[in-house]
Amino acid sequence: MVDEKQCLFCRIARGEIPAKKVYEDGECVAFLDINPRNPGHALVIPRKHYETLLDMPDGETGEYFRSVKRVAGLVKNGMNAQGISISSSNGQAAGQVVAHLHFHVIPRFAAEGPPGLESMLSSKRLDDKAMDQIAQAIAKASPEPAAMQDFQPSAPQPRQPAPRPVQAESAIRAAPRPTTAMNKTEQSKKKRDGEDEEEFESIDDEISFDF
Ligand code: 5GP
Ligand code: ZN
Secondary structure (H helix, E strand, O other): OOOOOOOHHHHHHOOOOOOOEEEEOOOEEEEEOOOOOOOOOEEEEEOOOOOOHHHOOHHHHHHHHHHHHHHHHHHHHHOOOOEEEEEOOOOHHHOOOOOOOOEEEEEEOHHHOOOOHHHHOOOOOOOHHHHHHHHHHHHOOOOOHHHOOOOOOOOOOOOOOOOOHHHHHHHHHHOOOOOOOOOHHHHHHHHHHOOOHHHHHHHHHOOOOOO
């Protein structure tokens, strides 16, 4: 747990550490990332210290997302970008380095021949039964405390104890391990997308679901 006094992004929000601010309102601040992945790469943070999105009360997420959208528009128009990537890593396992909630807003340019950000994770092959088990585990899971007040499950569900995470893991283990062979649909999609099959296969080789 990072102390708000010491938190880097809290300090930027309070103006104690300089940053190139591009937007601010009562609740949020946006500033340029010090290591921009493209010119105009901005970070949008709430002024209040929440480590991840799941810690933010539901009542504050709407305003926060409005600000993310506003900044996305400013960055896109200010940089004459053709697209915008918006991403947020939540938790160390997801790659979060600074433990204060932030969304990356990155201008994207057609000339980059750009992949979507999610393509950094290769797709996992899961059979239909495993997909059903996974969908159920997620649909029946308990919400995070920050969402407790006004949480409505997508479909009315009988109240059940939250499934233990091991259920989801065993569902994945039960599925056939990914192989290097791609099915026909994947192959033709990758050909269409001009992706390098060899590279995909070698990355896939290293995947293990034994997490
Ligand atoms: P994360 O990996 O946590 O999603 O992203 C943290 C981001 O914060 C990184 O892209 C990194 O470049 C940026 N960053 C880290 N320290 C500073 C800083 O002192 N000032 C600014 N403007 N950005 C920072
Ligand atoms: Zn903070």
